[in-house]
Amino acid sequence: MIEVKNLHKSFGDAHILKGISATFHKGKTNLIIGQSGSGKSVFLKCLLGLYDYEQGRIEYDGEVFSNLSEDKKRDMRAKIGMVFQGSALFDSLTIEENVMFPLRMFTKLKKDEMRDRANIVLKRVNLEDAHNKMPSEASGGMQKRVAIARAIVNNPKYLFCDEPNSGLDPKTAIVIDNLIHEITEENNITTVINTHDMNSVMEIGDNIMFLRNGLKAWEGSKDTIFKTDNEVVTDFVYSSNLFKKVREAILREHS
């Protein structure tokens, strides 16, 4: 579980996060939704300790990250997996080496053991044939799956994904979403996902936080988001005609 209390973050004069509190649960896919530029990535980077913030408190299962000693921080980072928006694979390493990378950094495993572990995870993301390819030779969907494999190879307790299916076709996007969802439940991970994709919301929105103008504008789940009367949420969700029709159908069913 990750708890965030009253998080404030500015860049110069631009106040990006204006006091956000949230709880992200274990074994659940916690979604952060909002328009481009609403601060989702900044929020995630604060959680990860990549950005300093002016005010607030972030607890990982009761531990305040910023208060930990360097050694403890390192132990904590070994338990965190991150899938970046553009995959961020190391382009001088093969796919297999990319997946082995966290093991080389955090464990004392032998090379063979690392390779075995990497191959198990690559199989998990349906990439058993790709390990000797370079990232540049892989398609966008493959790169995303490698990034997921790299993020989960060291059995993280916390998994962060920044728009994991942006730039993918709808079918691959759903495969990626479901993969993250399954891994989260299987390993009881606390997963936080940034997205602006309504399909993801429908598929895997266990918990949803809606970010707007630097504040949490709404909170709920995929079951409640279609019933809410909150105008800013409906405005965002029903910007497409398809979802307008979905909402009408759901409301009809319920009446």
Added chain:
Amino acid sequence: MQYLHNIGTYFLMIIELFRKPTKWSVMKELILKDIDDLIIGSIGIVAFIAFFVGGVVTIQTALNIDNPLIPKELIGFATRQSILLEFAPTFMSIIMAGKVGSFITSSIGTMRVTEQIDALEVMGINSLNYLVFPKLVAMAFYPFVISIAMFLGVIGGLMACIYGGYASADDFITGIQQEFEPFHIVYAFIKTFLFAFVLATIPSYHGYYMKGGALEVGEASTTSFVWTSVAIIIINYLATQLLLS
């Protein structure tokens, strides 16, 4: 103001890159890879340029001393002096600012814009140490490249001299050995080490602290080339003033 800020950031970067070192087993591979990319990968072009420019230096010198009273050995002597003191260390380094420098800036810059540097930081890795330190270590072998340039420059001169019929091989070789000052070699290699440091760090700085996307990576490489060359020229002037005069 912005310049001062940038220079400050540059020196902080140099301190930071020695902190929180990366695991040796990983670092070892990074160093070997950078030796391959930066040193081994440069030898071909350096050898080619050194050989032919060495030849040109000799031809120019020979054509400028047509006075029969000036001994022919002077051709070899002048070639040696200009290659050892300036051409191999300084001008070769300017060429390397283009080759090695833009390679470093664009590879680190690409890692910045594609969030690979963030990915390292998330894992608690000191990304400056991970990226820049191995380049600095690899560039410690740079004097080796410059030695090759010195050697081949003189050989190129000798060849041009013989084939152009400007002087006999004996005259040229006698000239090369004339008034040899060991301190000139020391001076050349002190410069070379300073240039190696500049070639590793200034392009790294421009790549690491860049913002934007693919287009900006190209711009950063150009800027990096300009500033690396400027730094080499200034250091060359100061080193010559301090060490030789």
